[in-house]
Amino acid sequence: MKAMDPELLKERGVVIEAHLARIRETLPEDPVTFTLGTDTVDVVSLHLLFAIQVVLDLSIFACIHFGLQAPASYDDAVGRLAHAGRITDSLADRLEKAATFRDAFVHAFDQIDAASIYRAARVLPDDLRMFMADLGRQLGE
Numbered sequence: 001m002k003a004m005d006p007e008l009l010k011e012r013g014v015v016i017e018a019h020l021a022r023i024r025e026t027l028p029e030d031p032v033t034f035t036l037g038t039d040t041v042d043v044v045s046l047h048l049l050f051a052i053q054v055v056l057d058l059s060i061f062a063c064i065h066f067g068l069q070a071p072a073s074y075d076d077a078v079g080r081l082a083h084a085g086r087i088t089d090s091l092a093d094r095l096e097k098a099a100t101f102r103d104a105f106v107h108a109f110d111q112i113d114a115a116s117i118y119r120a121a122r123v124l125p126d127d128l129r130m131f132m133a134d135l136g137r138q139l140g141e
Contacts, residue, residue, distance in 0.1 A: 006139045016129075027118070048124065
């Protein structure tokens with residue numbers, strides 16, 4: 001397996017930022033106008049899912065890169081990275097919640113309410129960027 005390097009991280013960062021830009025452009029200021037069954041919710045949900053997925057995939061890759069063994073799940077990956085001091089415990093907790101949110105998107109989207117998606121779209125971009133910055137520092141970017 002090819003080692004993770006700053007160029008790979010940079011390329012994935014560009015992808016994440018493109019998804020986050022679509023969220024920023026689409027997400028209304030007023031959460032009351034953010035309602036299920038609209039194109040706005042669909043666009044925000046899809047781009048949030050993609051951005052989360054990139055970070056979670058990188059968390060698994062990072063575990064392998066740093067010799068932390070292959071994790072059994074996304075939660076396990078971020079937990080291993082925190083335990084090894086690669087990310088903070090608080091970031092790991094938030095990314096574990098993002099993984100749970102991602103699972104709900106994929107397996108039970110019809111059970112997610114608009115308010116939860118709205119909150120995630122407001123909060124998660126900072127966590128995703130923090131993960132990328134932490135990983136970038138460790139790869140010597």
